[in-house]
Amino acid sequence: xxxxxxxxxxPFERNTLTSxxxxxxxxxxxxxxxxxxxxxxxxxxxxxxVSKAMGSISFYVLGPDLNARGMTEDQLIxxxxxxxxxxxxxxxxxxxNVQAWL
Amino acid sequence: xxxxxxxxxxGPVKKFMFVNRKAPYGTIYAxxxxxxxxxxxxxxxxxxxxxxxxxxxxxxxxxxxxxxxMKNFSPTYRALEGYDVEKLYVDKESLDERGLTEDDLLVxxxxxxxxxxxxxxxxxxxxxxx
Numbered sequence: 001x002x003x004x005x006x007x008x009x010x011p012f013e014r015n016t017l018t019s020x021x022x023x024x025x026x027x028x029x030x031x032x033x034x035x036x037x038x039x040x041x042x043x044x045x046x047x048x049x050v051s052k053a054m055g056s057i058s059f060y061v062l063g064p065d066l067n068a069r070g071m072t073e074d075q076l077i078x079x080x081x082x083x084x085x086x087x088x089x090x091x092x093x094x095x096x097n098v099q100a101w102l
Numbered sequence: 103x104x105x106x107x108x109x110x111x112x113g114p115v116k117k118f119m120f121v122n123r124k125a126p127y128g129t130i131y132a133x134x135x136x137x138x139x140x141x142x143x144x145x146x147x148x149x150x151x152x153x154x155x156x157x158x159x160x161x162x163x164x165x166x167x168x169x170x171x172m173k174n175f176s177p178t179y180r181a182l183e184g185y186d187v188e189k190l191y192v193d194k195e196s197l198d199e200r201g202l203t204e205d206d207l208l209v210x211x212x213x214x215x216x217x218x219x220x221x222x223x224x225x226x227x228x229x230x231x232x
Contacts, residue, residue: 009128010156012155013125034127034128035127035129035156038200041201042201043201044201045200064169064170065170067169068127068165068166068170068172068174069126069162070162070163070164071162072164
């Protein structure tokens with residue numbers, strides 16, 4: 001079973017990302033959307049937590065949500081991939097299940 | 103003769119502080135705060151804005167919202183000056199936690215410590231939290 005996790009809350013305001021990371025199995029994927037995108041950025045107080053989790057989980061971020069919040073690809077933690085809405089659909093289709101952390 | 107409602111009545115001026123702690127677009131708070139700020143300014147009140155926690159993201163430069171189908175309201179912060187809203191304060195710790203500096207912000211602000219912000223808060227007549 002492979003699972004896609006989506007996280008839509010800011011890591012500075014909620015513990016959603018922490019819960020997600022602690023339960024996500026090796027080989028699963030996390031897609032950061034809406035205010036969740038703030039976890040994808042370099043040089044923040046949560047960057048290390050994400051970098052460490054990337055050893056066993058692949059991370060994606062939704063580009064339109066990134067750009068809306070004034071952020072660009074060059075500000076991302078190395079190894080996080082940007083997807084558009086079509087990429088979101090592809091990720092959903094590629095995984096057996098989706099867990100939307102709210 | 104001027105109608106009664108046209109008379110300029112000098113009412114009391116109160117100190118209003120708006121505390122913005124949420125990122126834009128994910129929730130409606132940032133936009134709603136901005137609406138109330140503009141209304142308050144129209145009544146010639148002493149208005150100040152605080153951006154702390156995720157609220158600092160509201161005034162991040164370079165917001166491009168075409169992809170999410172929402173209005174980019176960030177240019178409005180630059181127009182606040184025209185409504186005599188010039189007291190914009192940003193929490194330094196919140197910037198630091200998020201790897202941001204004053205250069206990342208689209209308006210001129212005063213960066214303050216939490217202690218200094220707390221003191222300013224204490225001087226207000228009304229505080230509205232968003």
